[in-house]
Amino acid sequence: MKILMLGWELPPHNSGGLGVACLNLSKSLAKMGADIDFVVPYEAEHHLKYMNVLSAMKIDPLIRYGGAYESKEIEVKKFHKTDTKQVLSIRDIQKSYCEFVERYLMDFKPDVVHAHDWLTYEAGILAKKQYGIPLVAHVHATEFDRGGENGGNPLIHEIEYQGLIWADKIIAVSQATKNIIVEKYKIPASKIDVAYNGWTSPDDDYHYDGSSYQYLENLKKKGYTIISTVGRFTLQKGLFHLMRAAARAISFHPKMVFLFAGDGEQKDELMRMSADLGISQNVIFTGFIRGKQLRDIYSISDIFVMSSVSEPFGLTALEAAHHGNALIVTKQSGVGEVLHSILRYDFWDEDKLAGALVNIAESPALVDSLRDGIKHEYARISWDDVAKKCVEVYDEVRKHKRNRF
Amino acid sequence: MRSIVLYLHMHQPWRLKHYSIFSVDHDHDYWTEKDWYAGTNNERIFKKVAEKSYRPMLAILEKCINTYAGFKFSISITGTWLDQAEKWEPELIETLKRLVKTGRVEIVAETYYHSLAFFYDREEFEAQVKAHQDKIHKLFGVKSQVYRNTELSYNNELARWADEFGFKGILAEGWDKILEWRSPNFVYRPEGCKNIKLLMKNYRLSDDVAFRFSDKHWKEWPLTVDKYIQWLEAATLRGPLINLFMDFETFGENIWEDTGIFKFFEHLVYRWDRDKDNNFLTVSEACDAAEPTAEISMPWTVTWADTERDLSAWLGNSMQHEAMKSVYSLKNEILASGDPKIIEDWRRLQTSDHPYYMCTKYFNDGDVHAYFSPYDSPYDAFLYYMNALRDMRGRLDGITRRKK
Structure with a gap:
């Protein structure tokens, strides 16, 4: 089966969970015999044996988000035939991406187009409209998630809506995401299947040597509990609530340190807030980290908090679990639907979060139960199962196509 | 003679409200949940279950007692249930008093607080058994003579304790691993005991009603009285006593009225009572009716819960x-x-x-x-x-x- 995957990023050029999910899903699909062409908007070497990675444009991976995430002038190294005008915004990049897909479809006719998130939906719609190729829209996040407690960008809403309307079938990464698609976009529930993201244990030889964060190691020896959160500092992540809960917890149990790993538009405000609350001594900002440094953060911390206002899935929670953290996750996070050995709270319930933090910090029996429990749970969630689900969906949309054309 | 020994268990716990670390040291009321709709609101839950189960089922039991002269049953009621009923639904206790007064309803002994004290502190355990007996005597004017422990948990040690305490009988799960080839339909003697007798739950016939009655995927669904009576009669070929032990809330709460469970029960009593080869016995009468057939030993603890029939749901992690x-x-x-x-x-x-x-x-x-x-x-x-x-x-x- 020939699959045209439309994506926006693949590791190591990823800013978050989307790229990781796309890579692992493709790997499992290839194992099941799928022949995959994977389109990314930027130019970079991906040495992957199991699929072809196609670059839609000759731009650097760093600037694929155009004006959406940064305001720097975009440098265009070399143009494809289609990239004839200067690329300035994310809309321009999307347009060029579409043109690339259009040219691809003149030569190749995949059985299914599998599009990941709104950035690629226009290209998916094009394939569907012009060539009748069945379209599967994979929703890793909606604009309602990204917008946090605000509404989000109306243009993105429109693109997302069109993509979901045109799609023959939609795959949502959690029931929570499916509910948003049904409630906000009024898409019939029968058109949406839920496929939770999977987990692949890293196969490298990482081991924690305690060298990265000596200061934190020393605090731990003095009886401090280390609590971490990892992600972009945006509205979606609910970090203000976490900060206020941290202050409440520290007032009750002072031996706590909170690690905020990541970066984003709320960073300055979060720092100011920690000072206003009088807990800047107990709050550490690591900046954006990846690789060993990130894994050392997971290794050193005792508790991982996912404070998201709306989190379609939440891969970082599984990563934290893999490194032996007890998890506290909002009820608005999809990952909570597949894990049981966790504590859950509503993102606004700062009191409950604070209480849970103190209780875990003070009760070894609770920490052990959470850690032991989660060990048996996260590893069971497999990408092969997600791939199986996708193949079922592919078969369904292809049958559907034969009936119609 | 074929005998149904029906025993029902009534219990409500005091659920702890969502008691945060920040309440410690200034809020000492653990039991009063202010939010009426919270799952921990004891008053709301008690009244709901009273509406769906306690009131209608007690009415049916009273009607059966008044209509069928041979109908009898046994019941255990925890102290925590009685305390909540006195507070919120006192007329339930009045109904129970009328039933006990007929002399055809026997109250079974247990711990006042539906606790696992037997496994932790023998002294505290005995205090709770006595507190329960006092409460029962005060409300109903009777002394309970047969003992059941929390969740029907049972082992040899418990039987020896109950024997020495002076109970006439004790109840346990009729689990296959204990009974092996033997039938639960006889009176047994716990190993190493002098006087006490052991009655064992017929879990298949009990669970046909308590768990499977409303299960539409069960191949025997729907369970009719005719069919069930056939099973009961067939079962008595392996001994005269059919020990049907179940939660009181089976009727109306676990299995809703719209499944026909109340009508099923009433009709079952009518049909069983009208055959002169059949009767009903209370647990004491069942103990008195026959000498023990054999000794039974349960060195480890058996309960009536889950497929494991052990304490792992309470003491597993x-x-x-x-x-x-x-x-x-x-x-x-x-x-x-x-x-x-x-x-x-x-x-x-x-x-x-x-x-x-x-x-x-x-x-x-x-x-x-x-x-x-x-x-x-x-x-x-x-x-x-x-x-x-x-x-x-x-x-x-x-x-x-x-x-x-």
Whole structure:
């Protein structure tokens, strides 16, 4: 089966969970015999044996988000035939991406187009409209998630809506995401299947040597509990609530340190807030980290908090679990639907979060139960199962196509 | 003669409200949930179950007692149930009093607080059994003679204790691994006991009603009275006693009225009663009716719960052990305080429902819905419970300081 995957990023050029999910899903699909062409908007070497990675444009991976995430002038190294005008915004990049897909479809006719998130939906719609190729829209996040407690960008809403309307079938990464698609976009529930993201244990030889964060190691020896959160500092992540809960917890149990790993538009405000609350001594900002440094953060911390206002899935929670953290996750996070050995709270319930933090910090029996429990749970969630689900969906949309054309 | 020995169990725990760490040391009321719709609102739940089960089923039982001269049954009622009924639904107790007065309804003994005290503290355990007997005597004017332990938990040691305490009989699960080729339809003698007799639950016939009655995927669904009577009669070929032990709430709460469960029960009593080869016996009468057929030994603890029939739903993980160990470790100081309020709170925390809410074993089979809990997760249940114990600790320290 020939699959045209439309994506926006693949590791190591990823800013978050989307790229990781796309890579692992493709790997499992290839194992099941799928022949995959994977389109990314930027130019970079991906040495992957199991699929072809196609670059839609000759731009650097760093600037694929155009004006959406940064305001720097975009440098265009070399143009494809289609990239004839200067690329300035994310809309321009999307347009060029579409043109690339259009040219691809003149030569190749995949059985299914599998599009990941709104950035690629226009290209998916094009394939569907012009060539009748069945379209599967994979929703890793909606604009309602990204917008946090605000509404989000109306243009993105429109693109997302069109993509979901045109799609023959939609795959949502959690029931929570499916509910948003049904409630906000009024898409019939029968058109949406839920496929939770999977987990692949890293196969490298990482081991924690305690060298990265000596200061934190020393605090731990003095009886401090280390609590971490990892992600972009945006509205979606609910970090203000976490900060206020941290202050409440520290007032009750002072031996706590909170690690905020990541970066984003709320960073300055979060720092100011920690000072206003009088807990800047107990709050550490690591900046954006990846690789060993990130894994050392997971290794050193005792508790991982996912404070998201709306989190379609939440891969970082599984990563934290893999490194032996007890998890506290909002009820608005999809990952909570597949894990049981966790504590859950509503993102606004700062009191409950604070209480849970103190209780875990003070009760070894609770920490052990959470850690032991989660060990048996996260590893069971497999990408092969997600791939199986996708193949079922592919078969369904292809049958559907034969009936119609 | 073929005899149905019907025994029903009535219990409601005092659910602990969502008791945060920030409540410790200033809020000493663990049981009053202000939010009416919260899953931990004891009053709302008691009234709901009264509406769906206690009131209608007691009415049917009373009607059967008044209509069929041969109808009898036994019932155990926990102290925590009685206390809540006195507070919120006192007419239920009046109905029970009328029933007991007929002499055809026997009350079975147990711990006042539906606790696991037998496994932790023998002295506290006995105090709770006596407190329950006193309460029953005070309300109903009778002395209970047959004992059942919390969740029908049973082992040889318990039987020996009940024998020495002077009970005439004791109830247990008729589990295959214990009975092997033997039938639960006879009176047995617990190993090493002189006088006490053992009645064992016929779990197949009991569970046909208590669990499978409303199960549309069951190949015997729908269960008619005709069919069930055939099974009962066939079962008596292996002994005269059919020990039907079940939760009172089976009728109306676990199995809803619209399944026809009430009509089924009433019609069953009518049909069984009209055949002169049949009768009903209370648990004491069943013990008196025959000498023990054989000795039975249960060296390890058997309960009526789950497919494992053990205590793993209550004492299966480290949180449950920690919680129970912590609550019982307070005993000496609590009792020495002489403060009735703190003693009552402490005993309410011993109710087996609390560790049950901390059970995690169903995560392994993915059968999350098999367990009912008013909390978000077993971890929350543990956290609130330990917070309440923290507060108890603080209250004890306060009392000690005042004494000095």
